[in-house]
Amino acid sequence: MSPAPLRVALALGTSLLALDAAQAQATNTRPIGTQRDVARRNAPVEEVSLDTLSVTATKTERAAIDALSGSSVVTREAIDRLQPSRLSEVLRDVPGVTTQGSQSDPAQAINIRGLQDFGRVNVLIDGARQDFQTSGHSANGVFYLDPELVGGVDITRGPSATIYGSGAIGGVVAFRTRSIDDILAPDERAGIVQTQGFGSNGQRFLNSTAIGARIGTAADVFGQFVFRNNGPYQDGLGRRIADTGNELSAGLAKINLRPADGHEISGTALLQRFDFTNSGTTNRGARFANAVQTDTYTLGYRFARPDVPLLDVSIRGYSTTTQNDLTFLQDSQRGTYGTLGVRAGNRITYDLETLGFDVHNTARFDTWALAHALTIGGDYVGNRVRTTDKAGGFGAAFTPSGERSLAGAFVQDEIRYSTWLRVVGALRYDHYDLSGGAYRSSGDRLSPKITVGVSPFPGFEVYGTYAEGYRAPSITETLMQGIHPFPAFSIRPNPALRPETAHTVEGGVNLKYNDVLKPGDVFRAKLNVFQNTVDDFIGIQPVGSTYFVPAVVGIPASVCARIPGRFPCVIPQRDVQYLNIARAELDGVELEGAYDWGGGFVTVAATHTDGRNRATRETLISVPPNRVSATIGLRFLNGNLTLASRLTFVEARTGLPSGVTLSPTKAYGLVDLMATYVVNDHVKADFVLQNALDKRYTQYLNALPSPGLTAKAAISIKFATH
Structure with a gap:
């Protein structure tokens, strides 16, 4: 969808808001957003995300604190408090999770326990897999999602979550988009939430209109329109970082139908359009205008009823399409593209289509003293990459066209004995096929998992896990082939790549206590220790003998076969290729x-x-530095006013392997200040000072420095009817 129709939809949604708001003023209304009950605003459970339900570890709902895994949840309340323009600002508070991206591109990659790229972390939006990737000097595996559209995030670290799809040897991050329950209380029939935000340092304007209605208990509908406009920002030294602005137009629609007791049919459509301009990840390359259209559609069915314990059936199909159209604007100082005859207006298109489904059933039953939750299911995902390059050919060479399919089946039994023992056993079968040009590859494997949890006394549970995971090579890793722009070394394909196999041993402690220091208080904590050994880990490596290439753009590399080592052929190079490293340890x-x-x-x-x-003892460049974050908040005025501060400390990252293009990063500390004020039952205001001390810092794996002091303010107005 082009920007114009989305803006029309946005305007229409805003008009509907005004009309319905006028009608709702005469009716009985309820508090805004998640502040649904004034009498419960002091309830601590609203701030303890570990008590929020998680499903990524086992596909069965349980609180994150009770999961026998490194599971965490980010709630909508936490997102509102931070007012993020990027999801990286939210995920900073999740242990074991970091992000990589370019400040000049709103796409992001997620790193879990030092693993990222090419599907090592399975990113889902409403259950739909996100596999978009373009090769460059940044992350290889990104997704586009604005935080204003997110209702919550469910995360499980490590391959213990491979029940959620092939390749997730790092873990699973499942984003839930906003829904009717995010804006309406259970006894409300229809309502609207209008949010507008403003800010400094590039944070120009945000408009979000969310509207929902319940048709008795038989159905509900929800829609959201979001427009965001960001400009270039300044770092902590006041230096303007060019091309760090972007514009978003997005629409979200959901419908849930309940034709009979226990039956639910759901559908989701999420359309996002991002427009931005950049000069590569470092702002020193050729300059392109980017138009990214990413659409996600899901259709699901579930049957679950307490009186039918053997059936808890879930079927979900989905389609995800991400297309980035790049239009060449101007060359870099080297003039690399101009020497190839590329002119302003020439285009590159990266297009990835994903089709997939997931089906499973959980049967609950008892055998003697053992309670079982037996889950059996299967999943499939097919990727089709099409790259069209009329601007130099580098895009088509480094993000090759091809197709890949991943299929799997799994069985898992969660067994409970009395109140002190839990055992989870699972087995997953994976198969993949990959093709492109003259190359084909395939493979399959069985991956087991066993977890034992023991609770010797209430509130304390210790567990141990052994789990394996299996990741097939990606299209790019297998098929990438071409000449690097400058210096002109070759990149070789490798259809003989072997899949990665992860072997993880993990132990953890879950603590859950109430009334610790005073009546009504809550304490929750999770501690995880892990060791993950990845056989046949895939990384890009130099291969072959050394040769010389020109130091001047535009001179053919073939010239250097006659005068190696003499000007202009003075740059020594080797070919590179994705290879299997014998073993990586994390x-x-x-x-x-x-x-x-x-x-x-x-x-x-x-x-x-x-x-x-393990062979060379060199540090893996994808491993992030150590990090500690803490948030301290106080509530005043009967809970209507919340003041909070977030402190983040990140260690320096040095000692990088020789030959890598990444730069070491210095240690830094950040202070964020936040305030939320519930004015009345209809109005809520949020204020944030990010990087309040105006520190200049660069996040590890990112090329550009992060924003300096940034102020944001947002006001939300809600009207609802019974």
């Missing part, structure tokens, strides 16, 4: 905790990860 510790006493709350998240090539 280990670490993760801590997440929260204490809430009604009048305030404290949350803490800490991460330590190490990773290395």
Whole structure:
């Protein structure tokens, strides 16, 4: 969909808001957003995300604190408090999770426990897999999603979540888009939430209109329109970082039908259009205008009823299409594209289509003293990559066209004995096929998992897990072939790549206590220790003998066959190729905790990860530095006013392997200040000062410095009817 229709839809949604708001003023209304009950605003449970339901670990709902895995949840309340323009601002508080991206591109990649790119982390939006990727000097595997559209995030770290799809040896991050329950209380029939935000340092304007209605208990509908406009920002030294602005137009529609007791049919359509201009990840390359259209459609059916314990059936099909149209604007100082005859207006198109489905059933039954939740299911995902390049040919060479299919089946039994013992056993079968040009590859494998959890006394549970995961090579890793623009070295394809196999040993402790220091308080904490060994880890490596290439753009590399080592052929190079490293090792510790006493709350998240090539002992460049974050909040005025501060400390990242183009990063500390004020039952205001001390810093794996001091304010107005 082009920007014009989306803007028309936005305007229409805003007009409907005004009309319905006028009608709703005469009716009985309820508090705004998630502040649904004034009498419960001091309830600490609203701030403890570990009590929120998670499904990514086992596909069966349970609170994150009760999951026998490194599972975390980000709630909509936390997102509202931070007012993020990128999801990286939210995921900073999740242990074991970091992000990589370019500040000049709203796309992001997620790193879990030092693993990212090419599907090592399975990113889902409403259950639909996100596999978009273009090769460059940044992440290889990104997704587009504006945080204003997100209702919550469910995360499980490690391959213990491979029941959620092939390749997730790093983990699973499942985004839930907003729905009717995010704006209406259970006894409300229809309503609208209008949010507008403003800010400094490039944060220009945000408009979000969310509208929903319930048709008795038989159906509900929900729609949201979002427009965001960001400009270039300044870093902590006041330096303007060019081409860091973007514009978003998005629409979200959902419908749920309940034709009979226990039956539910659901459909979702999410359309996003991002427009931005950049000069590559470092702002020193050729300049292109980018128009990204990403559409996700899902259709699902579920049957679940307490009186039919053997049936809890879920069927979901989905389609995801991401297309990036790049229009060449001007060359870099080197003039690389101009020497190839590329002119302004020439275009490159990256297009990835994903079709998939997931079906499973959970049967609950008892055998003697054992309670079972037996889940059996299967999933499929097919990727089709099409690259059209009329601007130099580099895009088509480094993001090759091709097709890949991933199919799997799994069985899992969650067994409980009394109140002190839980055992989870699972087995997954994976198969893949990949093709492109003259190359084909395929493979399959069985991956087991076993988890034992013991709770010797209430509130304390310790667990241990052994799990394996299987990741097939991606289209790019297998088929990428061409000449690098400058310096002109060759990149070779490798159809003989073997899939990666992860072997993870993990132990953890879950703590869950109430009434610790005063009546009504809540304490939750999770501690995880893990070691993940990845056989046949895939990385790009130099191969072949050294040769010389021209130091001047435009001179053919063939010239250097006659005068190697003499000007202009003075740059030594080797070909590169994706290869299987014999074994990669990653280990670490993760801590997440929260204490809430009604009048305030404290949350803490800490991460330590190490990773290395076992043969060379060199550090894996994808391993992020150690990080600790803490949020401290106080509630005033009967809970109507919440003041909070987030502190983040990140260790320096040095000692990078020789030959890599990444730069080391210095240690830094950040302070964010936040305030939320519920004016009345209809109006809520949020204020944020990000990087309040105006520090200049660069996040590891990113090429550009992050924003300096940034102020944001948003006001939300809600009207609802019974």
